[in-house]
Amino acid sequence: DAGITQSPRHKVTETGTPVTLRCHQTENHRYMYWYRQDPGHGLRLIHYSYGVKDTDKGEVSDGYSVSRSKTEDFLLTLESATSSQTSVYFCAISGRDSRQETQYFGPGTRLLVL
Amino acid sequence: KNEVEQSPQNLTAQEGEFITINCSYSVGISALHWLQQHPGGGIVSLFMLSSGKKKHGRLIATINIQEKHSSLHITASHPRDSAVYICAVIWVETSGSRLTFGEGTQLTVNP
Numbered sequence: 001d002a003g004i005t006q007s008p009r010h011k012v013t014e015t016g017t018p019v020t021l022r023c024h025q026t027e028n029h030r031y032m033y034w035y036r037q038d039p040g041h042g043l044r045l046i047h048y049s050y051g052v053k054d055t056d057k058g059e060v061s062d063g064y065s066v067s068r069s070k071t072e073d074f075l076l077t078l079e080s081a082t083s084s085q086t087s088v089y090f091c092a093i094s095g096r097d098s099r100q101e102t103q104y105f106g107p108g109t110r111l112l113v114l
Numbered sequence: 115k116n117e118v119e120q121s122p123q124n125l126t127a128q129e130g131e132f133i134t135i136n137c138s139y140s141v142g143i144s145a146l147h148w149l150q151q152h153p154g155g156g157i158v159s160l161f162m163l164s165s166g167k168k169k170h171g172r173l174i175a176t177i178n179i180q181e182k183h184s185s186l187h188i189t190a191s192h193p194r195d196s197a198v199y200i201c202a203v204i205w206v207e208t209s210g211s212r213l214t215f216g217e218g219t220q221l222t223v224n225p
Contacts, residue, residue, distance in 0.1 A: 031211055033211075040217070041217070042200065042215045042216060042217040042218055043200065043202070043213075043215040044215070045212055045213065048210070048211060048212070050210070050211065056210050058212060059212075059214075088155070090157060092157075094211070097210075097211045098145060098147070098162075098204045098211040098212070098213050099144040099145045099164070099204055099211075100145075101162065102147060102159035102161075102162045103147070103159055103213075104159065105149075105156070105157035105158070105159070107155070107156060108155050108156075108157075
């Protein structure tokens with residue numbers, strides 16, 4: 001298994017509070033991704049990174065920001081959490097672009113916004 | 115809107131049966147991924163393909179670019195194959211490394 005961890009694994013928070021999820025990899029992979037998974041929608045890309053300090057938006061990026069200051073860590077921040085951001089969040093990594101290589105997924109973080 | 119459709123949504127089989135899960139997409143793609151999500155929630159990549167066929171153990175993935183269709187086959191199915199199988203594509207027109215996912219096929223294999 002690829003060395004990829006997510007923290008926290010579970011979190012309950014209140015509407016309006018900031019939340020930061022961390023994805024950490026030990027594989028030195030260039031690409032890192034944040035997805036959310038919701039019933040009826042499947043997996044959807046929030047943001048991804050193609051290198052340190054290089055990030056791009058996915059299809060559901062509103063309300064989320066990301067940062068990647070070093071290769072191994074990719075942070076997802078909800079500046080002011082809303083109930084619609086209750087979801088399961090997955091981080092993934094890959095050595096190359098999705099046209100060339102599969103992705104390795106982290107274990108997921110369950111976030112409940114009350 | 116570019117779409118990925120999977121069929122069936124739910125599939126129940128008896129152990130030993132041959133299983134086929136289908137994925138269709140609306141416009142041209144650069145590559146297609148098949149993923150497996152275990153009952154506990156973990157996600158594993160099974161295949162990435164852009165043409166032809168790939169095989170790994172009892173799993174076979176095929177793609178027909180002209181028909182915009184891919185299939186995932188499982189031979190001699192086993193209860194441990196019970197999982198959600200997800201198809202994902204990267205559109206030709208997409209810049210960057212963005213995947214678009216289908217909603218998944220829930221497979222249950224009974225002993």
